[in-house]
Amino acid sequence: MDIKEFLKKTNEDLKVMEKRVTTAYWNLATTGKKEFGEEVEKAQVEIRLYLSDKERFEIVKNSKDRNDLTEIEKRELKLLYDNMVPNQLPKERIEETVKKEVEMESIFANFRAKIDGKEVSNNEIDEILKNSNDTELRKKAWIAGKEIGKEIAPRLIELVKIRNENAKLLGFSNYYDMMMELQELSTEQIHEMFHSFKEQTDELFVEIKNKIDTTLSKRFGIGKKEIMPWHYADLWFQEVPEIDNFDYDALLKNKDLVELTIKTYDSIGIDIRDIVERSDLFERKGKNQHAFTITIDKENKDVRVLANIRPNVRWAETMLHEYGHASYDKYIDRNLPIILQEPAHIFTTEAVAMFFGRRARDAEWYKKIVEVDEKTYEEIAPRLKDLLKTQLAITARWVMAFVFFEKELYSAPDGDLNNLWYDTVHELQYINIPQERRAYPDWAAKIHFGTAPVYYHNYLLGEMMASQMRDYILNNISNDILNKNVGEFFIEKIFKNGALYRWDELLKRATGETLNPTHMANQLKE
Numbered sequence: 001m002d003i004k005e006f007l008k009k010t011n012e013d014l015k016v017m018e019k020r021v022t023t024a025y026w027n028l029a030t031t032g033k034k035e036f037g038e039e040v041e042k043a044q045v046e047i048r049l050y051l052s053d054k055e056r057f058e059i060v061k062n063s064k065d066r067n068d069l070t071e072i073e074k075r076e077l078k079l080l081y082d083n084m085v086p087n088q089l090p091k092e093r094i095e096e097t098v099k100k101e102v103e104m105e106s107i108f109a110n111f112r113a114k115i116d117g118k119e120v121s122n123n124e125i126d127e128i129l130k131n132s133n134d135t136e137l138r139k140k141a142w143i144a145g146k147e148i149g150k151e152i153a154p155r156l157i158e159l160v161k162i163r164n165e166n167a168k169l170l171g172f173s174n175y176y177d178m179m180m181e182l183q184e185l186s187t188e189q190i191h192e193m194f195h196s197f198k199e200q201t202d203e204l205f206v207e208i209k210n211k212i213d214t215t216l217s218k219r220f221g222i223g224k225k226e227i228m229p230w231h232y233a234d235l236w237f238q239e240v241p242e243i244d245n246f247d248y249d250a251l252l253k254n255k256d257l258v259e260l261t262i263k264t265y266d267s268i269g270i271d272i273r274d275i276v277e278r279s280d281l282f283e284r285k286g287k288n289q290h291a292f293t294i295t296i297d298k299e300n301k302d303v304r305v306l307a308n309i310r311p312n313v314r315w316a317e318t319m320l321h322e323y324g325h326a327s328y329d330k331y332i333d334r335n336l337p338i339i340l341q342e343p344a345h346i347f348t349t350e351a352v353a354m355f356f357g358r359r360a361r362d363a364e365w366y367k368k369i370v371e372v373d374e375k376t377y378e379e380i381a382p383r384l385k386d387l388l389k390t391q392l393a394i395t396a397r398w399v400m401a402f403v404f405f406e407k408e409l410y411s412a413p414d415g416d417l418n419n420l421w422y423d424t425v426h427e428l429q430y431i432n433i434p435q436e437r438r439a440y441p442d443w444a445a446k447i448h449f450g451t452a453p454v455y456y457h458n459y460l461l462g463e464m465m466a467s468q469m470r471d472y473i474l475n476n477i478s479n480d481i482l483n484k485n486v487g488e489f490f491i492e493k494i495f496k497n498g499a500l501y502r503w504d505e506l507l508k509r510a511t512g513e514t515l516n517p518t519h520m521a522n523q524l525k526e
Helices: 004-029 035-052 054-063 071-087 092-112 123-129 135-146 148-170 175-182 188-222 257-266 273-278 313-331 344-363 362-372 374-411 417-429 435-439 445-449 459-475 484-495 503-511 518-525
Strands: 114-115 118-120 293-295 303-307
Touching: 004 035, 004 071, 004 273, 004 293, 004 303, 004 484, 035 054, 035 071, 035 092, 054 071, 071 175, 071 344, 071 484, 114 135, 123 135, 123 374, 148 175, 148 293, 148 445, 175 188, 175 303, 175 374, 188 374, 188 459, 188 518, 257 273, 257 313, 257 344, 257 362, 273 303, 273 313, 293 313, 303 313, 313 484, 344 362, 344 374, 344 459, 344 484, 362 374, 374 417, 374 445, 374 459, 374 518, 417 435, 459 503, 459 518, 484 503
Parallel strands: none
Antiparallel strands: 114 118, 293 303
Protein backbone atom coordinates (compact mmCIF):
# COMPACT_ATOMS: atom_id res chain seq x y z
CA MET A 1 0.00 0.00 0.00
CA ASP A 2 1.41 3.40 -1.05
CA ILE A 3 0.64 5.33 2.12
CA LYS A 4 1.20 8.70 0.45
CA GLU A 5 -1.50 7.99 -2.14
CA PHE A 6 -3.78 6.57 0.54
CA LEU A 7 -3.47 9.70 2.70
CA LYS A 8 -3.88 12.02 -0.30
CA LYS A 9 -7.11 10.26 -1.31
CA THR A 10 -8.39 10.20 2.28
CA ASN A 11 -7.75 13.93 2.74
CA GLU A 12 -9.60 14.71 -0.48
CA ASP A 13 -12.56 12.53 0.49
CA LEU A 14 -12.80 14.02 3.98
CA LYS A 15 -12.60 17.58 2.64
CA VAL A 16 -15.69 17.02 0.49
CA MET A 17 -17.68 15.19 3.18
CA GLU A 18 -16.81 17.61 5.98
CA LYS A 19 -18.08 20.50 3.86
CA ARG A 20 -21.41 18.73 3.41
CA VAL A 21 -21.73 18.28 7.18
CA THR A 22 -20.75 21.83 8.08
CA THR A 23 -22.95 23.44 5.42
CA ALA A 24 -25.99 21.44 6.49
CA TYR A 25 -25.32 22.15 10.17
CA TRP A 26 -25.00 25.89 9.51
CA ASN A 27 -28.29 25.89 7.62
CA LEU A 28 -30.01 24.01 10.45
CA ALA A 29 -28.63 26.33 13.14
CA THR A 30 -29.59 29.49 11.27
CA THR A 31 -33.14 28.40 10.35
CA GLY A 32 -34.18 25.49 12.57
CA LYS A 33 -35.83 23.93 9.50
CA LYS A 34 -36.50 20.20 9.58
CA GLU A 35 -35.18 19.69 6.06
CA PHE A 36 -31.72 20.85 7.12
CA GLY A 37 -31.84 18.53 10.11
CA GLU A 38 -32.35 15.70 7.65
CA GLU A 39 -29.39 16.93 5.59
CA VAL A 40 -27.18 17.04 8.71
CA GLU A 41 -28.20 13.49 9.56
CA LYS A 42 -27.48 12.24 6.03
CA ALA A 43 -24.10 14.02 5.82
CA GLN A 44 -22.98 12.85 9.26
CA VAL A 45 -23.94 9.27 8.49
CA GLU A 46 -21.97 9.48 5.23
CA ILE A 47 -18.76 10.59 6.92
CA ARG A 48 -19.12 8.16 9.80
CA LEU A 49 -19.69 5.25 7.43
CA TYR A 50 -16.60 6.32 5.52
CA LEU A 51 -14.62 6.26 8.76
CA SER A 52 -16.13 2.90 9.66
CA ASP A 53 -14.83 1.18 6.53
CA LYS A 54 -13.04 -1.97 7.75
CA GLU A 55 -10.51 -2.17 4.93
CA ARG A 56 -9.57 1.48 5.33
CA PHE A 57 -9.27 1.06 9.10
CA GLU A 58 -6.96 -1.93 8.74
CA ILE A 59 -4.66 0.08 6.49
CA VAL A 60 -4.51 2.89 9.07
CA LYS A 61 -4.05 0.54 12.01
CA ASN A 62 -1.29 -1.44 10.33
CA SER A 63 0.50 1.61 8.93
CA LYS A 64 0.53 4.08 11.81
CA ASP A 65 3.66 2.62 13.46
CA ARG A 66 5.71 2.13 10.31
CA ASN A 67 9.32 3.34 10.50
CA ASP A 68 9.42 4.79 6.98
CA LEU A 69 6.83 7.50 7.62
CA THR A 70 7.46 11.24 7.85
CA GLU A 71 6.41 13.01 11.07
CA ILE A 72 3.44 14.55 9.26
CA GLU A 73 2.30 11.15 7.95
CA LYS A 74 2.60 9.64 11.43
CA ARG A 75 0.47 12.42 12.89
CA GLU A 76 -2.12 12.12 10.13
CA LEU A 77 -2.45 8.39 10.70
CA LYS A 78 -2.66 8.79 14.48
CA LEU A 79 -5.50 11.31 14.26
CA LEU A 80 -7.21 9.31 11.53
CA TYR A 81 -7.02 6.21 13.71
CA ASP A 82 -8.53 8.07 16.70
CA ASN A 83 -11.38 9.28 14.50
CA MET A 84 -12.00 5.86 12.99
CA VAL A 85 -12.05 3.82 16.20
CA PRO A 86 -15.47 4.99 17.46
CA ASN A 87 -16.92 4.36 14.01
CA GLN A 88 -15.96 0.68 13.78
CA LEU A 89 -19.61 -0.24 14.20
CA PRO A 90 -22.40 -1.75 12.11
CA LYS A 91 -24.09 0.72 9.77
CA GLU A 92 -27.42 0.52 11.61
CA ARG A 93 -25.81 1.50 14.92
CA ILE A 94 -24.13 4.54 13.36
CA GLU A 95 -27.39 5.61 11.72
CA GLU A 96 -29.33 5.17 14.96
CA THR A 97 -26.83 7.26 16.95
CA VAL A 98 -26.70 10.09 14.43
CA LYS A 99 -30.49 10.18 14.10
CA LYS A 100 -30.94 10.62 17.84
CA GLU A 101 -28.19 13.25 18.08
CA VAL A 102 -29.73 15.33 15.28
CA GLU A 103 -33.22 15.00 16.80
CA MET A 104 -31.85 16.41 20.06
CA GLU A 105 -30.11 19.27 18.26
CA SER A 106 -33.38 20.16 16.54
CA ILE A 107 -35.31 20.15 19.83
CA PHE A 108 -32.86 22.58 21.36
CA ALA A 109 -32.92 24.79 18.25
CA ASN A 110 -36.70 25.10 18.25
CA PHE A 111 -37.58 25.02 21.95
CA ARG A 112 -38.79 28.26 23.52
CA ALA A 113 -39.37 28.44 27.27
CA LYS A 114 -42.57 29.96 28.68
CA ILE A 115 -43.22 32.24 31.65
CA ASP A 116 -46.91 32.48 32.62
CA GLY A 117 -47.81 31.00 29.24
CA LYS A 118 -45.77 33.53 27.24
CA GLU A 119 -42.83 32.38 25.09
CA VAL A 120 -39.48 33.83 26.11
CA SER A 121 -36.02 33.56 24.56
CA ASN A 122 -32.87 32.52 26.36
CA ASN A 123 -31.74 36.15 26.20
CA GLU A 124 -34.92 37.26 27.99
CA ILE A 125 -34.38 34.66 30.73
CA ASP A 126 -30.79 35.83 31.10
CA GLU A 127 -31.89 39.44 31.46
CA ILE A 128 -34.43 38.60 34.16
CA LEU A 129 -31.85 36.62 36.15
CA LYS A 130 -29.33 39.40 35.79
CA ASN A 131 -31.48 42.45 36.46
CA SER A 132 -34.77 41.66 38.18
CA ASN A 133 -35.25 42.13 41.93
CA ASP A 134 -38.57 40.27 41.80
CA THR A 135 -37.77 36.89 43.39
CA GLU A 136 -40.99 35.29 42.16
CA LEU A 137 -40.28 36.33 38.55
CA ARG A 138 -36.69 35.16 38.88
CA LYS A 139 -37.87 31.76 40.09
CA LYS A 140 -40.33 31.46 37.20
CA ALA A 141 -37.61 32.38 34.70
CA TRP A 142 -35.16 29.92 36.23
CA ILE A 143 -37.69 27.08 36.16
CA ALA A 144 -38.66 28.01 32.58
CA GLY A 145 -35.02 27.68 31.59
CA LYS A 146 -34.96 24.13 32.96
CA GLU A 147 -38.23 22.95 31.42
CA ILE A 148 -36.61 21.51 28.31
CA GLY A 149 -34.90 19.00 30.61
CA LYS A 150 -38.14 17.01 30.91
CA GLU A 151 -38.29 16.56 27.13
CA ILE A 152 -34.59 15.90 26.70
CA ALA A 153 -33.79 13.60 29.67
CA PRO A 154 -35.39 10.33 28.49
CA ARG A 155 -33.95 10.79 25.01
CA LEU A 156 -30.54 11.64 26.43
CA ILE A 157 -30.44 8.67 28.80
CA GLU A 158 -31.36 6.41 25.89
CA LEU A 159 -28.59 7.99 23.81
CA VAL A 160 -26.05 7.59 26.63
CA LYS A 161 -26.88 3.87 26.79
CA ILE A 162 -26.50 3.54 23.02
CA ARG A 163 -23.14 5.34 23.15
CA ASN A 164 -22.01 3.04 25.97
CA GLU A 165 -23.09 -0.08 24.07
CA ASN A 166 -21.17 1.12 21.03
CA ALA A 167 -18.05 1.78 23.13
CA LYS A 168 -18.22 -1.70 24.69
CA LEU A 169 -18.45 -3.27 21.23
CA LEU A 170 -15.17 -1.47 20.51
CA GLY A 171 -13.45 -2.80 23.62
CA PHE A 172 -13.85 0.16 25.99
CA SER A 173 -15.46 0.21 29.43
CA ASN A 174 -17.86 3.00 28.42
CA TYR A 175 -18.23 5.90 26.01
CA TYR A 176 -16.74 8.44 28.43
CA ASP A 177 -13.45 6.60 28.84
CA MET A 178 -13.29 5.86 25.12
CA MET A 179 -13.67 9.49 24.12
CA MET A 180 -11.15 10.70 26.70
CA GLU A 181 -8.56 8.25 25.37
CA LEU A 182 -9.27 9.21 21.77
CA GLN A 183 -8.80 12.88 22.75
CA GLU A 184 -5.27 11.95 23.87
CA LEU A 185 -6.29 12.41 27.50
CA SER A 186 -6.56 10.11 30.52
CA THR A 187 -9.81 10.04 32.52
CA GLU A 188 -7.89 9.26 35.70
CA GLN A 189 -5.24 11.95 35.21
CA ILE A 190 -7.71 14.69 34.28
CA HIS A 191 -10.03 13.94 37.18
CA GLU A 192 -7.08 13.79 39.56
CA MET A 193 -5.90 17.17 38.22
CA PHE A 194 -9.35 18.68 38.77
CA HIS A 195 -9.69 17.24 42.31
CA SER A 196 -6.25 18.62 43.13
CA PHE A 197 -7.18 22.02 41.71
CA LYS A 198 -10.36 22.00 43.80
CA GLU A 199 -8.33 21.37 46.96
CA GLN A 200 -5.82 24.10 46.05
CA THR A 201 -8.58 26.66 45.62
CA ASP A 202 -11.19 25.51 48.19
CA GLU A 203 -10.39 28.17 50.76
CA LEU A 204 -10.42 30.91 48.14
CA PHE A 205 -13.75 29.75 46.68
CA VAL A 206 -15.38 29.70 50.13
CA GLU A 207 -14.27 33.32 50.56
CA ILE A 208 -15.55 34.32 47.11
CA LYS A 209 -18.87 32.50 47.50
CA ASN A 210 -19.42 34.06 50.93
CA LYS A 211 -18.82 37.52 49.47
CA ILE A 212 -21.34 36.84 46.68
CA ASP A 213 -23.97 35.49 49.07
CA THR A 214 -23.51 38.42 51.46
CA THR A 215 -24.17 40.83 48.59
CA LEU A 216 -27.20 38.86 47.34
CA SER A 217 -28.56 38.59 50.87
CA LYS A 218 -28.61 42.39 51.13
CA ARG A 219 -29.98 42.84 47.61
CA PHE A 220 -32.96 40.55 48.11
CA GLY A 221 -33.46 41.12 51.86
CA ILE A 222 -33.12 37.44 52.76
CA GLY A 223 -30.80 35.28 54.85
CA LYS A 224 -27.95 33.40 53.20
CA LYS A 225 -29.70 30.09 53.81
CA GLU A 226 -32.65 31.38 51.78
CA ILE A 227 -30.54 32.14 48.69
CA MET A 228 -31.58 29.76 45.93
CA PRO A 229 -30.21 29.06 42.42
CA TRP A 230 -32.56 31.64 40.88
CA HIS A 231 -30.93 34.40 42.93
CA TYR A 232 -27.72 34.04 40.91
CA ALA A 233 -27.16 35.70 37.54
CA ASP A 234 -27.75 32.73 35.22
CA LEU A 235 -29.31 29.28 35.03
CA TRP A 236 -26.22 27.36 36.17
CA PHE A 237 -24.20 29.74 38.39
CA GLN A 238 -21.64 30.02 35.62
CA GLU A 239 -21.43 33.81 35.73
CA VAL A 240 -20.57 36.39 38.38
CA PRO A 241 -23.77 37.86 39.86
CA GLU A 242 -24.08 41.61 40.37
CA ILE A 243 -21.72 41.92 43.34
CA ASP A 244 -20.79 45.56 42.89
CA ASN A 245 -22.90 48.55 41.96
CA PHE A 246 -21.14 49.50 38.75
CA ASP A 247 -23.22 49.11 35.58
CA TYR A 248 -20.70 47.62 33.14
CA ASP A 249 -23.42 46.99 30.57
CA ALA A 250 -23.96 50.77 30.42
CA LEU A 251 -20.44 51.13 29.01
CA LEU A 252 -21.55 49.07 26.01
CA LYS A 253 -25.18 50.20 25.71
CA ASN A 254 -24.64 52.43 22.68
CA LYS A 255 -21.70 50.51 21.26
CA ASP A 256 -21.52 48.23 18.25
CA LEU A 257 -20.19 44.91 19.56
CA VAL A 258 -19.25 43.79 16.07
CA GLU A 259 -17.05 46.86 15.59
CA LEU A 260 -15.51 46.47 19.06
CA THR A 261 -14.65 42.85 18.26
CA ILE A 262 -13.02 43.81 14.95
CA LYS A 263 -11.11 46.61 16.70
CA THR A 264 -9.87 44.23 19.39
CA TYR A 265 -8.41 41.78 16.89
CA ASP A 266 -7.05 44.62 14.72
CA SER A 267 -5.04 45.76 17.75
CA ILE A 268 -3.07 42.50 17.70
CA GLY A 269 -2.76 42.28 13.93
CA ILE A 270 -5.47 39.70 13.30
CA ASP A 271 -8.02 40.58 10.61
CA ILE A 272 -11.46 39.04 11.20
CA ARG A 273 -13.50 41.14 8.75
CA ASP A 274 -13.90 38.30 6.26
CA ILE A 275 -15.21 36.05 9.04
CA VAL A 276 -17.63 38.73 10.25
CA GLU A 277 -19.07 39.13 6.74
CA ARG A 278 -19.97 35.43 6.62
CA SER A 279 -21.29 35.27 10.18
CA ASP A 280 -24.87 35.35 11.53
CA LEU A 281 -24.80 37.47 14.68
CA PHE A 282 -28.31 38.68 15.61
CA GLU A 283 -31.24 36.80 17.13
CA ARG A 284 -34.42 35.81 15.35
CA LYS A 285 -37.07 33.14 15.66
CA GLY A 286 -36.10 29.64 14.50
CA LYS A 287 -32.39 30.28 14.91
CA ASN A 288 -30.16 28.44 17.40
CA GLN A 289 -30.05 30.65 20.52
CA HIS A 290 -26.50 29.78 21.50
CA ALA A 291 -23.14 30.77 19.99
CA PHE A 292 -20.54 28.75 18.12
CA THR A 293 -17.81 28.93 15.50
CA ILE A 294 -17.70 26.68 12.47
CA THR A 295 -15.38 26.20 9.51
CA ILE A 296 -17.52 25.44 6.49
CA ASP A 297 -14.65 24.96 4.04
CA LYS A 298 -11.06 24.55 5.32
CA GLU A 299 -9.42 24.93 1.94
CA ASN A 300 -11.04 28.32 1.30
CA LYS A 301 -10.86 29.50 4.93
CA ASP A 302 -14.65 29.85 5.11
CA VAL A 303 -14.92 30.35 8.88
CA ARG A 304 -18.15 31.66 10.45
CA VAL A 305 -19.59 32.61 13.83
CA LEU A 306 -23.19 32.23 14.95
CA ALA A 307 -24.31 34.46 17.83
CA ASN A 308 -27.37 36.32 19.13
CA ILE A 309 -25.78 39.51 20.35
CA ARG A 310 -27.13 42.28 22.49
CA PRO A 311 -25.05 45.24 23.71
CA ASN A 312 -23.96 43.87 27.08
CA VAL A 313 -20.88 42.41 28.74
CA ARG A 314 -22.00 38.80 28.40
CA TRP A 315 -22.30 39.08 24.63
CA ALA A 316 -19.11 41.15 24.37
CA GLU A 317 -17.29 38.31 26.10
CA THR A 318 -19.01 35.76 23.83
CA MET A 319 -18.02 37.65 20.68
CA LEU A 320 -14.40 37.99 21.78
CA HIS A 321 -14.45 34.29 22.70
CA GLU A 322 -15.94 33.03 19.44
CA TYR A 323 -13.64 35.12 17.27
CA GLY A 324 -10.74 33.59 19.19
CA HIS A 325 -11.89 30.21 17.90
CA ALA A 326 -12.43 31.72 14.44
CA SER A 327 -8.98 33.33 14.31
CA TYR A 328 -7.38 30.02 15.24
CA ASP A 329 -9.21 28.26 12.40
CA LYS A 330 -8.45 31.01 9.89
CA TYR A 331 -4.70 31.10 10.48
CA ILE A 332 -4.00 27.36 10.43
CA ASP A 333 -1.42 26.66 7.74
CA ARG A 334 -3.41 25.59 4.66
CA ASN A 335 -0.36 23.74 3.36
CA LEU A 336 -1.00 21.12 6.02
CA PRO A 337 -3.07 18.07 5.02
CA ILE A 338 -6.81 18.50 5.68
CA ILE A 339 -6.60 16.02 8.58
CA LEU A 340 -4.13 18.35 10.34
CA GLN A 341 -6.05 21.54 9.58
CA GLU A 342 -7.59 21.44 13.05
CA PRO A 343 -6.53 22.95 16.38
CA ALA A 344 -4.00 20.80 18.24
CA HIS A 345 -6.76 19.86 20.69
CA ILE A 346 -10.28 20.87 21.63
CA PHE A 347 -8.94 22.60 24.72
CA THR A 348 -6.21 24.52 22.87
CA THR A 349 -8.85 26.32 20.80
CA GLU A 350 -10.91 26.82 23.98
CA ALA A 351 -7.80 28.31 25.62
CA VAL A 352 -7.39 30.86 22.83
CA ALA A 353 -11.10 31.73 22.93
CA MET A 354 -11.01 32.15 26.71
CA PHE A 355 -7.86 34.24 26.58
CA PHE A 356 -9.64 36.76 24.37
CA GLY A 357 -13.01 36.41 26.10
CA ARG A 358 -11.32 37.56 29.31
CA ARG A 359 -10.73 40.98 27.72
CA ALA A 360 -14.37 41.82 28.53
CA ARG A 361 -13.25 41.85 32.18
CA ASP A 362 -10.03 43.76 31.56
CA ALA A 363 -9.90 47.52 32.25
CA GLU A 364 -7.23 47.96 29.55
CA TRP A 365 -9.71 46.67 26.97
CA TYR A 366 -12.31 49.23 28.04
CA LYS A 367 -9.68 51.98 27.88
CA LYS A 368 -8.11 51.04 24.55
CA ILE A 369 -11.05 49.50 22.65
CA VAL A 370 -14.24 50.90 24.22
CA GLU A 371 -12.46 54.21 24.86
CA VAL A 372 -13.86 54.97 28.31
CA ASP A 373 -12.57 58.16 29.95
CA GLU A 374 -9.73 58.20 32.48
CA LYS A 375 -12.05 58.62 35.47
CA THR A 376 -14.10 55.57 34.47
CA TYR A 377 -10.95 53.59 33.81
CA GLU A 378 -9.55 54.32 37.26
CA GLU A 379 -12.85 53.34 38.84
CA ILE A 380 -13.28 50.03 37.01
CA ALA A 381 -9.67 48.81 36.96
CA PRO A 382 -9.54 47.31 40.49
CA ARG A 383 -13.16 46.16 40.27
CA LEU A 384 -12.63 44.29 37.02
CA LYS A 385 -9.51 42.58 38.30
CA ASP A 386 -11.56 41.27 41.22
CA LEU A 387 -14.44 40.33 38.89
CA LEU A 388 -12.14 38.33 36.60
CA LYS A 389 -10.71 36.42 39.55
CA THR A 390 -14.24 35.75 40.80
CA GLN A 391 -15.37 34.65 37.33
CA LEU A 392 -12.47 32.22 36.94
CA ALA A 393 -13.21 30.69 40.35
CA ILE A 394 -16.91 30.32 39.48
CA THR A 395 -16.08 28.86 36.05
CA ALA A 396 -13.72 26.29 37.55
CA ARG A 397 -16.36 25.11 40.05
CA TRP A 398 -19.10 24.95 37.46
CA VAL A 399 -16.98 22.99 34.97
CA MET A 400 -15.90 20.52 37.67
CA ALA A 401 -19.54 19.98 38.68
CA PHE A 402 -20.48 19.25 35.07
CA VAL A 403 -17.47 16.99 34.46
CA PHE A 404 -17.79 14.93 37.65
CA PHE A 405 -21.50 14.41 36.96
CA GLU A 406 -20.96 13.51 33.30
CA LYS A 407 -18.48 10.79 34.23
CA GLU A 408 -21.09 9.24 36.55
CA LEU A 409 -23.80 9.68 33.90
CA TYR A 410 -21.88 7.32 31.62
CA SER A 411 -20.89 5.01 34.48
CA ALA A 412 -24.48 4.51 35.69
CA PRO A 413 -27.12 5.99 33.34
CA ASP A 414 -29.88 4.15 35.24
CA GLY A 415 -28.82 5.71 38.55
CA ASP A 416 -30.61 8.42 40.51
CA LEU A 417 -29.36 11.17 38.21
CA ASN A 418 -31.59 13.97 39.48
CA ASN A 419 -30.34 13.64 43.05
CA LEU A 420 -26.78 13.01 41.87
CA TRP A 421 -26.90 16.26 39.92
CA TYR A 422 -28.01 18.38 42.83
CA ASP A 423 -25.67 16.63 45.27
CA THR A 424 -22.79 17.39 42.91
CA VAL A 425 -23.86 21.02 42.44
CA HIS A 426 -24.15 21.49 46.20
CA GLU A 427 -20.75 19.91 46.85
CA LEU A 428 -18.86 21.81 44.14
CA GLN A 429 -20.68 25.14 43.87
CA TYR A 430 -21.98 25.40 47.46
CA ILE A 431 -25.48 26.21 46.23
CA ASN A 432 -28.58 25.72 48.40
CA ILE A 433 -30.75 23.17 46.63
CA PRO A 434 -34.52 23.64 46.20
CA GLN A 435 -35.58 20.18 47.32
CA GLU A 436 -38.66 20.09 45.08
CA ARG A 437 -36.38 20.28 42.01
CA ARG A 438 -34.82 16.94 42.86
CA ALA A 439 -37.89 15.41 41.24
CA TYR A 440 -36.97 16.93 37.88
CA PRO A 441 -34.14 16.24 35.39
CA ASP A 442 -32.93 19.84 35.42
CA TRP A 443 -29.42 18.70 34.49
CA ALA A 444 -30.65 17.63 31.03
CA ALA A 445 -31.49 21.26 30.17
CA LYS A 446 -27.77 21.87 29.67
CA ILE A 447 -27.33 21.44 25.91
CA HIS A 448 -23.77 20.10 26.12
CA PHE A 449 -24.76 16.78 27.72
CA GLY A 450 -26.64 15.87 24.56
CA THR A 451 -24.88 17.63 21.73
CA ALA A 452 -21.25 17.88 22.93
CA PRO A 453 -20.60 14.71 24.94
CA VAL A 454 -17.31 14.29 26.82
CA TYR A 455 -16.30 17.82 25.87
CA TYR A 456 -16.82 19.99 28.94
CA HIS A 457 -13.54 19.18 30.71
CA ASN A 458 -11.86 21.04 27.86
CA TYR A 459 -13.27 24.34 29.17
CA LEU A 460 -11.31 24.09 32.42
CA LEU A 461 -8.23 22.76 30.65
CA GLY A 462 -8.63 25.74 28.33
CA GLU A 463 -8.82 28.20 31.23
CA MET A 464 -5.66 26.65 32.68
CA MET A 465 -3.85 27.00 29.35
CA ALA A 466 -5.15 30.58 28.94
CA SER A 467 -3.58 31.52 32.28
CA GLN A 468 -0.37 29.77 31.27
CA MET A 469 -0.23 31.72 27.99
CA ARG A 470 -1.00 34.94 29.88
CA ASP A 471 1.97 34.41 32.20
CA TYR A 472 4.25 33.55 29.28
CA ILE A 473 3.19 36.66 27.35
CA LEU A 474 3.56 39.00 30.35
CA ASN A 475 6.97 37.55 31.23
CA ASN A 476 8.41 37.19 27.73
CA ILE A 477 6.56 39.33 25.20
CA SER A 478 4.69 42.37 26.52
CA ASN A 479 2.90 43.90 29.49
CA ASP A 480 0.25 45.06 27.02
CA ILE A 481 -1.95 42.17 25.92
CA LEU A 482 -3.41 44.17 23.03
CA ASN A 483 -0.43 44.66 20.75
CA LYS A 484 0.79 43.12 17.52
CA ASN A 485 3.59 41.08 19.15
CA VAL A 486 0.91 39.16 21.03
CA GLY A 487 -0.96 38.47 17.79
CA GLU A 488 2.27 37.26 16.23
CA PHE A 489 2.79 34.86 19.15
CA PHE A 490 -0.63 33.32 18.60
CA ILE A 491 -0.32 33.06 14.83
CA GLU A 492 3.22 31.67 14.76
CA LYS A 493 3.33 29.56 17.93
CA ILE A 494 -0.26 28.30 18.18
CA PHE A 495 -2.46 28.79 15.12
CA LYS A 496 -0.23 27.90 12.17
CA ASN A 497 0.73 24.52 13.60
CA GLY A 498 -2.81 23.18 13.42
CA ALA A 499 -2.81 19.61 14.75
CA LEU A 500 0.77 18.94 13.65
CA TYR A 501 1.83 18.45 17.29
CA ARG A 502 0.13 16.80 20.23
CA TRP A 503 -1.29 19.34 22.70
CA ASP A 504 1.50 18.82 25.24
CA GLU A 505 4.20 19.18 22.60
CA LEU A 506 2.53 22.34 21.24
CA LEU A 507 2.46 23.85 24.73
CA LYS A 508 6.11 23.05 25.32
CA ARG A 509 7.07 24.67 22.03
CA ALA A 510 4.91 27.74 22.71
CA THR A 511 5.47 28.34 26.44
CA GLY A 512 8.37 26.10 27.44
CA GLU A 513 6.32 23.69 29.58
CA THR A 514 3.39 21.30 29.31
CA LEU A 515 0.01 22.15 30.88
CA ASN A 516 0.57 23.51 34.38
CA PRO A 517 -2.59 24.30 36.46
CA THR A 518 -0.47 26.31 38.92
CA HIS A 519 -0.63 29.34 36.60
CA MET A 520 -4.42 29.56 36.99
CA ALA A 521 -4.32 28.79 40.72
CA ASN A 522 -1.78 31.59 41.20
CA GLN A 523 -3.86 33.99 39.11
CA LEU A 524 -6.82 33.31 41.41
CA LYS A 525 -4.67 34.06 44.45
CA GLU A 526 -3.17 37.32 43.10
